[in-house]
Amino acid sequence: MSNNNESGVVTYNEVSADYLDNRQLKKGVAGWVLLASLGVSYVISGDFAGWNFGLAQGGFGGMLIATVLMGIMYTFMVFGLAELSSSLPTAGGGYSFARRAMGPWGGFLTGTAILLEYSIAPAAIAVFIGAYVNSIFGIDGPLVYAGCYIAFIGIHLLGAGEALKIMMCITGVAVIALLVFALGLIPHFDVNNLLDIAVNTEAAGATPFLPEGYIGIWSAIPFAIWLFLAVEGVPLAAEETTNPGRDMPRGIITAMVILLIFAFGVLFLAPGVAGSEMMKDHGAPLVGALQVVYGENSSIATFVNIVGLFGLIASFFSIIYAYSRQVFALSRAGYLPRFLSITGERKVPTMALIIPGIIGFLLSLTGEGDLMITMAVFGATISYALMMLSHIILRFKEPNLERPYRTPGGIFTTGIAFILSIVAFASTFLVSLEAAMWAGIFYAILVAYFAFYSRHHLVGKVPDEEFAAIAQAESELS
Secondary structure, eight states: OBOOOSTTSOOEEOOOTTTTTTSOOOSSOBOHHHHHHHHHHHHTHHHHTTTTHHHHHHHHHHHHHHHHHHHHHHHHHHHHHHHHHHHSOSTTTHHHHHHHHHHHHHHHHHHHHHHHHHHHHHHHHHHHHHHHHHHHHSOOSHHHHHHHHHHHHHHHTTOHHHHHHHHHHHHHHHHHHHHHHHHHHGGGOOGGGGGOSOOOTTSTTOOSSSTTOTHHHHHHHHHHHTTTTTGGGGGGGGGGBSOHHHHHHHHHHHHHHHHHHHHHHHHHHHHHHHOHHHHTTOSSHHHHHHHHHHOTTOHHHHHHHHHHHHHHHHHHHHHHHHHHHHHHHHHHTTSSOGGGGOBOTTOOBHHHHHHHHHHHHHHHTTOOHHHHHHHHHHHHHHHHHHHHHHHHHHHHHOTTSOOSSOOTTTHHHHHHHHHHHHHHHHHHHHHOHHHHHHHHHHHHHHHHHHHHTGGGSEESSSHHHHHHHHHHHHHHHO
């Protein structure tokens, strides 16, 4: 055992010579187009279901303002992540950035917050897939959820290149569904439909635009986040990217531009045709809006219903990829049990795909999609704050770090994203104290594991830890 401590915070263990040989990802399988597709794929399910619950919290006005604020937060955050991922291209993503900026504790707190988000989000999406399947075939529940996990984890086990290409095709089909939805509803849009939710006269500042008053804006934030949630996962593909310094910024920024267009498209069109009152708790809002105009059994509504499944599947499929890479990176460095990072002949982390999948399936059995959205947002917003803080710290701590891409506006940009992420984190307690408390318990369990065990059993000879060790050595020399 080597006591190579950072101020006594952690202990690094010696490992066998073939340790890293058994933990290798396939290099060069993704260029910027695949990365952009991956970014859209992570998020696109949010356009098909889940966002509309924000209408119940804040009405159209509250949801619109929340979406504008979160659109700013995510856009500015993406600019920061484009810089960080081009400078520190490892499979750890946010964990690697925070590890470099704030040490092992900062890295672990960030990585586990991301893991909390990515473990829970697929469970929520599985519930929404069940609602869509039920509307088409009359089948819902555990069989649908289990089928999703088994089928798509199985595809990922075939290899990263194969999985990412299949994911891009699925995402393309989902984009077609969104375009058909938009073209079908634009002629029938009526701005008066947006404001049909009854005004809560007891709420401060309540108007037809803000039926739940000012507090409704804050309450709608977790559901506005659902329109962008997980785009920050693109850097997790860094070790499998052809040229991270060039491809990462291009891919994640392109994805964000596309997602902004989709987000405001569905937000205006669905309630602008069917009414916010009808959309606020609809299980399949895009289909419901089309049915109002064209009839329940119309071909266009049926098409979007069936093809819309691909949007949910795309996000489900891609977030499985994301959680497996986050688990892989944390496990490879010893923060999580090391067996989770072992890769086979196809260079995929088998146990990092399967174990979180089992946990996600068990969570999906609750059927509480909106509750799990809030839990996922709890973890996500913690990671956002820590990643933006990492960008700010590294600008001061390591001004000479090679940065193939530099964030427009520098720390001012990421500082705004940091502030908005704190606001977004606080909103989870407002929407559902139960969800925030459950997420907090899961997070606390992981933190306790690190505090009492894994920080004494880390592995120094992995990319994320070596990056930090080099930086520390350079700092001591200077």
